[in-house]
Amino acid sequence: xxxxxxxxxxxxxxxxxxxxxxxxxxxxxxxxxxxxxxxxxxxxxxxxxxxxxxxxxxxxxxxxxxxxxxxxxxxxxxxxxxxxxxxxxxxxxxxxxxxxxxxxxxxxxxxxxxxxxxxxxxxxxxxxxxxxxxxxxxxxxxxxxxxxxxxxxxxxxxxxxxxxxxxxxxxxxxxxxxxxxxxxxxxxxxxxxxxxxxxxxxxxxxxxxxxxxxxxxxxxxxxxxxxxxxxxxxxxxxxxxxxxxxxxxxxxxxxxxxxxxxxxxxxxxxxxxxxxxxxx
Amino acid sequence: xxxxxxxxxxxxxxxxxxxxxxxxxxxxxxxxxxxxxxxxxxxxxxxxxxxxxxxxxxxxxxxxxxxxxxxxxxxxxxxxxxxxxxxxxxxxxxxxxxxxxxxxxxxxxxxxxxxxxxxxxxxxxxxxxxxxxxxxxxxxxxxxxxxxxxxxxxxxxxxxxxxxxxxxxxxxxxxxxxxxxxxxxxxxxxxxxxxxxxxxxxxxxxxxxxxxxxxxxxxxxxxxxxxxxxxxxxxxxxxxxxxxxxxxxxxxxxxxxxxxxxxxxxxxxxxxxxxxxxxxxxxxxxxxxxxxxxxxxxxxxxxxxxxxxxxxxxxxxxxxxxxxxxxxxxxxxxxxxxxxxxxxxxxxxxxxxxxxxxxxxxxxxxxxxxxxxxxxxxxxxxxxxxxxxxxxxxxxxxxxxxxxxxxxxxxxxxxxxxxxxxxxxxxxxxxxxxxxxxxxxxxxxxxxxxxxxxxxxxxxxxxxxxxxxxxxxxxx
Numbered sequence: 001x002x003x004x005x006x007x008x009x010x011x012x013x014x015x016x017x018x019x020x021x022x023x024x025x026x027x028x029x030x031x032x033x034x035x036x037x038x039x040x041x042x043x044x045x046x047x048x049x050x051x052x053x054x055x056x057x058x059x060x061x062x063x064x065x066x067x068x069x070x071x072x073x074x075x076x077x078x079x080x081x082x083x084x085x086x087x088x089x090x091x092x093x094x095x096x097x098x099x100x101x102x103x104x105x106x107x108x109x110x111x112x113x114x115x116x117x118x119x120x121x122x123x124x125x126x127x128x129x130x131x132x133x134x135x136x137x138x139x140x141x142x143x144x145x146x147x148x149x150x151x152x153x154x155x156x157x158x159x160x161x162x163x164x165x166x167x168x169x170x171x172x173x174x175x176x177x178x179x180x181x182x183x184x185x186x187x188x189x190x191x192x193x194x195x196x197x198x199x200x201x202x203x204x205x206x207x208x209x210x211x212x213x214x215x216x217x218x219x220x221x222x223x224x225x226x227x228x229x230x231x232x233x234x235x236x237x238x239x240x241x242x243x244x245x246x247x248x249x250x251x252x253x254x255x256x257x258x259x260x261x262x263x264x265x266x267x268x269x270x271x272x273x274x275x276x277x278x279x280x
Numbered sequence: 281x282x283x284x285x286x287x288x289x290x291x292x293x294x295x296x297x298x299x300x301x302x303x304x305x306x307x308x309x310x311x312x313x314x315x316x317x318x319x320x321x322x323x324x325x326x327x328x329x330x331x332x333x334x335x336x337x338x339x340x341x342x343x344x345x346x347x348x349x350x351x352x353x354x355x356x357x358x359x360x361x362x363x364x365x366x367x368x369x370x371x372x373x374x375x376x377x378x379x380x381x382x383x384x385x386x387x388x389x390x391x392x393x394x395x396x397x398x399x400x401x402x403x404x405x406x407x408x409x410x411x412x413x414x415x416x417x418x419x420x421x422x423x424x425x426x427x428x429x430x431x432x433x434x435x436x437x438x439x440x441x442x443x444x445x446x447x448x449x450x451x452x453x454x455x456x457x458x459x460x461x462x463x464x465x466x467x468x469x470x471x472x473x474x475x476x477x478x479x480x481x482x483x484x485x486x487x488x489x490x491x492x493x494x495x496x497x498x499x500x501x502x503x504x505x506x507x508x509x510x511x512x513x514x515x516x517x518x519x520x521x522x523x524x525x526x527x528x529x530x531x532x533x534x535x536x537x538x539x540x541x542x543x544x545x546x547x548x549x550x551x552x553x554x555x556x557x558x559x560x561x562x563x564x565x566x567x568x569x570x571x572x573x574x575x576x577x578x579x580x581x582x583x584x585x586x587x588x589x590x591x592x593x594x595x596x597x598x599x600x601x602x603x604x605x606x607x608x609x610x611x612x613x614x615x616x617x618x619x620x621x622x623x624x625x626x627x628x629x630x631x632x633x634x635x636x637x638x639x640x641x642x643x644x645x646x647x648x649x650x651x652x653x654x655x656x657x658x659x660x661x662x663x664x665x666x667x668x669x670x671x672x673x674x675x676x677x678x679x680x681x682x683x684x685x686x687x688x689x690x691x692x693x694x695x696x697x698x699x700x701x702x703x704x705x706x707x708x709x710x711x712x713x714x715x716x717x718x719x720x721x722x723x724x725x726x727x728x729x730x731x732x733x734x735x736x737x738x739x740x741x742x743x744x745x746x747x748x749x750x751x752x753x754x755x756x
Binding site for chain 2: 040225
């Protein structure tokens with residue numbers, strides 16, 4: 001069997017490898033190349049060296065978007081994971097209708113980001129209109145709107161992962177803790193959480209990268225208004241590329257910086273949470 | 281042994297499904313085996329996408345025999361006339377067999393759509409730029425139209441964009457904007473005892489406009505309206521009315537006063553007037569100024585069509601939408617936008633063009649020829665002229681339209697009356713605005729000023745300093 005797998009490995013890997021090359025590696029290399037170019041359309045690029053990268057830091061909207069995104073990711077990661085874990089704990093207690101609740105909580109995740117964005121724009125603007133305000137009145141409203149939206153969308157998904165983790169905690173460990181006289185909180189802190197650490201790793205990784213790369217929800221909810229101040233990084237990159245003639249290369253350079261940033265943050269986060277995982 | 285056979289079969293299925301999946305749009309690909317359900321669904325998806333392309337290719341192939349060989353792809357800028365262009369293109373295809381595809385970019389996305397479309401193999405053969413500044417970006421893609429039927433028939437070089445001797449863009453519609461008002465409500469207002477004028481013609485200055493608007497606003501319950509002006513929405517579907525069209529007035533008066541037609545650094549002499557008219561709009565409107573940032577163009581249009589507001593800053597292109605929404609010619613009139621500049625009693629409406637046709641010079645020879653033929657047909661044939669003048673309501677700069685194909689509607693008539701009455705039309709200076717970024721900057725500052733989160737100084741900064749930096753960035 002082992003031998004067969006080895007023998008057919010190239011054939012099995014070929015479709016995926018080819019697709020990965022065509023749709024990911026080649027565009028990626030092109031993208032990096034274009035970040036050193038000046039161009040109107042991707043076909044007529046001229047190499048100009050590092051000046052695109054120099055322009056990035058002179059662009060106040062990029063620096064603002066960077067901080068705004070960092071803050072947003074921080075708030076979103078914490079709130080999503082805390083709430084998802086709490087819901088998961090509740091729904092593993094064996095309450096009546098557990099399956100219905102799980103389905104309902106998971107559902108928002110099945111709706112696309114643009115649709116979600118417009119739905120929440122209607123809801124939030126409807127509420128704010130009572131006070132003669134709108135989501136685009138100030139960047140703060142956009143910020144909390146996005147946090148609420150992303151929470152609503154992702155809590156269900158993370159909840160499923162946490163439920164799987166919690167159900168995998170061996171019953172004898174919990175029982176042993178009980179016999180030793182541990183309170184419920186002590187059991188949670190010293191038994192459950194260390195045992196679901198792998199789930200926490202994957203959930204924080206997913207929420208962190210999703211929050212950092214958020215684009216469609218941002219576009220649909222506020223589109224960066226007012227004055228590009230509720231603009232997250234991905235939208236900022238898009239707007240630089242398409243919204244400003246002569247800045248296409250700068251948008252491309254921002255995308256490369258963005259890629260490096262997300263990769264570095266994700267690796268650090270993975271290292272940090274992995275080190276806390278325990279072997280069963 | 282059995283396992284080996286199964287895995288080999290699986291491999292074949294996988295590879296074949298991949299090939300079919302990737303080559304779905306290619307006509308020569310062998311069809312998927314009927315029992316291979318997975319491969320079939322994969323092959324179907326791209327086939328659907330390609331349906332439009334396939335349709336595009338089929339008649340073009342037929343035409344190849346009849347010496348044409350090219351096809352036309354028009355990336356249209358005007359959503360208001362999107363369906364009309366598709367209908368006209370279908371008619372042309374029916375008559376000549378040459379395929380004409382029309383794609384309309386959604387409001388505010390024309391530049392980004394063009395940028396991604398033109399990099400494709402099937403690039404637009406016919407596209408639009410909005411004036412000299414847009415031309416600077418796209419000049420490498422503009423075919424020299426000096427030998428074309430289009431250029432032969434254009435009435436004057438005022439409607440033409442040139443790079444040296446080459447004719448790179450030709451305007452195809454002349455438009456007019458101002459403050460559209462509801463004649464029916466206005467007539468009702470004139471009979472009231474709180475009316476400050478007795479005839480609409482008395483509105484010939486900013487002060488008069490302000491007095492009328494404020495008295496309407498003060499008596500809105502009695503008149504049955506929500507406000508004097510429609511909401512000055514700053515959503516991207518509507519903000520161009522203020523950051524571009526309204527901004528044209530202070531720019532125009534400064535250009536007139538100093539006698540130049542474009543400038544590297546603007547002084548902002550008339551910015552106080554800009555503030556005055558903006559204040560008038562936002563304080564005498566159907567909604568609170570804090571809500572403007574998310575109000576859309578459709579909302580303003582609906583408010584006006586439903587008679588909830590008397591004044592609506594917009595232009596002749598809006599005619600079809602207002603009629604479709606249930607208004608009649610008798611409801612519609614247009615006033616100049618008065619901002620309180622000197623000598624404005626002789627000011628007329630704002631007339632000009634920011635719609636220039638350009639033919640993609642990097643398209644194939646056959647496609648360029650097909651595009652030029654299509655354009656010639658549009659401006660000379662009865663069907664083309666009828667569609668442009670009567671269906672789309674375009675006033676064109678081409679002499680071929682003079683014999684009976686002049687667009688007629690209440691808004692264009694209002695514009696003509698101002699010209700006949702000896703008023704000076706305000707030229708469209710905004711095509712010389714250095715960049716879209718400038719407009720966005722001014723628009724954001726206006727929104728924040730309206731919401732109360734920003735100061736008017738920010739508008740001044742965006743207007744004056746923004747112009748200088750954007751001009752430099754665009755011309756270095």
